[in-house]
Amino acid sequence: MTTAENFEQSLELWPVGNCQxxxxxxxxxxxxxxxxxxxxxxxxxxxxxxxxEQDEGVWRFEIAGQTRVxxxxxxxxxxxxxELHAEDGSAVEIRDFAPRYERSGRMYRPVAYARIIRPLSGTPRIRVVLKPMHGYGEKLAPTTNGTNHMRFLVGAQAMRLSTDASIGYVLEDRFYRLEQDQHFFLGPDEPFSGNLRSEVRRMEQSTARYWKLWVRGLHIPLxxxxxxxxxAITLKLCQHEExxxxxxxxxxxxxxxxxSERNWDYRYCWIRDSYYTVQALNRLGALDVLEKYLAYLRNIVDDARGGQIQPLYSVMGEGExxxxxASHLSGYRGMGPVRVGNAAYKQIQHDCYGQIVLPTAQGFFDTRLLRMADDGDFASLEEVGEMAWKMHDQPDAGLWxxxxxxxxxxxxxxxxxxxxDRLANVASRLGKDERCEFWNTRADAIRATIEDKAWKKNGSEFGGHYGASFESDYLDASLLQMVELRFLKPDDPRFQSTFTAIEQTLRRGEHMLRYASEDDFGLPETAFNVCTFWLIEALHLVGRDEEARGLFAAMLGHSTQSGLLSEDLDFTTGELWGNFPQTYSLVGVINCAGLLSKPWSEVR
Structure with a gap:
């Protein structure tokens, strides 16, 4: 519920999309x-x-005398x-979607948005504010119009709004009485084919059917x-399906x-984040996301030609x-800068080799996949393993x-x-005994190095713990992933003491910092949401289920009305910060729900 007055930007946002x-x-x-x-x-x-400039770079419908939403x-x-409700009792309903469904043997997911507005009660008066921008907020998109359409030059292409509403009212931002359903299709700059009203409604029905059938195939907790x-739906929307x-x-x-000026452009594919995303969706049985991502990885590996893998790429696989x-944009709540691109692509982050091997390994075992991995894929994957071996004891920028x-x-x-370790498993699956022994030997050597260099046994009040790095004693929350990666078992005393140290050092009430030491921008000021979910997982692993469920409920209570989370959270005020919706955080919800849920057998 909100009023139009005193509106402040927030992350109370609702994503719509079609994977394009x-x-x-x-x-x-x-x-x-x-x-x-x-x-x-x-x-x-x-x-x-x-x-x-809240009336620029926006597309909204307003109802005169609005009181609530x-x-x-x-x-x-x-x-x-x-639903927009007005003080005189009138109301309208807006239905927003991006078309997505199978058509002519392939997925129809155009560069397009569809909106339907209909009167619900009374005699609502509305206006349409449609002000797309060009050049990262540099200027309003140049506009021309015809009888039933408007044409905008946006970005590097032109888009066309086709509608059965009055073009004049839209052009002039004029209030008018809404007496029947109106339809808006902002898409490619080409004449709209067919009857707009019936076609947009058909698109909506087909899109709804697509999503409902996709959800029906998920294996979800009770x-x-x-x-x-x-x-799960939102994670799928974060995939560029092409x-x-x-x-x-x-x-x-x-x-x-x-x-804080910790403002980063997250509209790219991090090998690490994607690994966690496909891992979570695999647990739900959403193999379509995995299959498409594995194809993306094969192209990344091919382009690397056995060399260094970057931590992130564009959705098209571009490395630079x-x-x-974006100097024309003031930033979220005026807190610039607004960055375009991300210099982290130049960084050295050696964890990415494991994050390529782990999801790809499933392709050798999962017979549900349309394309099973073969000997050629294994040869390419061994090149990634060679880099993992070469770099396992070399410095990098780390996952943070x-x-x-x-x-x-x-x-x-x-x-x-x-x-x-996983390459050894794959080699065994393929009957390559010598390669299995080869990779097992390397895994054992890396394990020995970690035990020697990362375990901090002296000067610790916790009875020893793993350090965040070989050179330092400080802690970070990623050490909790040592069980998830099967390096340690939950009952291993080394994990138990490391967890104790992490909890006492990084936990802030119901939340978890990623680390507590100063970084390039000073001391962290907010909790990192995925680390809180790692805390919840660790509590479950050590048998503190009641506490884990309590923290999980608390985290869900911080979700937006759309049921989603951003990257960070102010552990004092509870306000969400960081880019949205954040795949890491959504993965945490899925994983913790699966761990903590009662079994389905309880309802059978």
């Missing part, structure tokens, strides 16, 4: 963020990043419903079903903390992501992407161990 384009809809039913022709393109809707998703779909389904890449988030430059600034220092990070070394 997406938009974030705010509490007033306005498109405030959306890029074309894909997620890393020009944000034609950019009001989220332009605090002082009610929003929800149509069950098990990515179709958003927004408890927290709605939360898991919403996170190539299979999975972006870390749909936005750029929402700061990790107020005024030069970091610059420190920009000004390098160490031999324990998490990266454990990921290198996991790469060799």
């Amino acid at each position: 384009v997406s938009a974030l809809v705010d509490r007033r039913g306005g498109f405030v963020w959306g890029c074309v022709p894909r997620v890393d393109g020009d944000p034609v809707f950019c009001a989220l990043m332009n605090e002082h 009610h929003q929800y998703y149509e069950r098990n779909t990515a179709i958003l419903v927004t 408890e927290w079903q709605e939360e898991v389904i919403r996170c 190539t299979g890449a999975i972006v870390a988030a749909l936005t750029t430059s929402v700061p990790e903390a107020p005024g 992501l030069e970091e610059g600034f 992407e420190f920009r000004t220092r390098q160490e031999v990070h324990t998490y990266s070394a454990v990921m290198s161990w996991a790469a060799c």
